[in-house]
Amino acid sequence: MNIALIAHDKKKTDIVNFSIAYTSILKQHNLFATGTTGLKISEATGLDVHRFKSGPLGGDQQIGARIADNEMDIVIFLRDPLTAQPHEPDISALLRLCDVYQIPLATNLGGAEVLIRALEDGYLNWRDIIKDKKQEGNEE
Numbered sequence: 001m002n003i004a005l006i007a008h009d010k011k012k013t014d015i016v017n018f019s020i021a022y023t024s025i026l027k028q029h030n031l032f033a034t035g036t037t038g039l040k041i042s043e044a045t046g047l048d049v050h051r052f053k054s055g056p057l058g059g060d061q062q063i064g065a066r067i068a069d070n071e072m073d074i075v076i077f078l079r080d081p082l083t084a085q086p087h088e089p090d091i092s093a094l095l096r097l098c099d100v101y102q103i104p105l106a107t108n109l110g111g112a113e114v115l116i117r118a119l120e121d122g123y124l125n126w127r128d129i130i131k132d133k134k135q136e137g138n139e140e
């Protein structure tokens, strides 16, 4: 599965601790992240993370484009709801695309834990079916 990991600055410690706690699961998947988040995760865990641009510089939009192309299966985006972000429209667009394409999304640590455990238990395997269908050319 392709997993996007994103965290706003005040949530960076949370996403790093989450990544440490679930390294054994995460390492079985393809990991993607916005720039700074990805750097911190790979430094702390040694996990191989494909890094897009930093969020304010377009990273959220790059991940959104992957979602639109059906190339992202899970999004874990630890948002900071108490701090205004300069790229708020990009954030909204990313969350919107998760809803457009029914991509499992967690925006806080509690949801992230549920998602990662669901992934481990196979509850997200339907994503493989969706991707297979696309490869068969059944999707626009």
Ligand SMILES: O=C(CO)COP(=O)(O)O
Pocket: 006, 007, 008, 009, 033, 034, 035, 036, 037, 038, 053, 054, 055, 056, 059, 060, 091
């Ligand atoms: O701003 C972000 C998401 O909106 C995260 O970007 P960074 O991971 O580069 O800090």
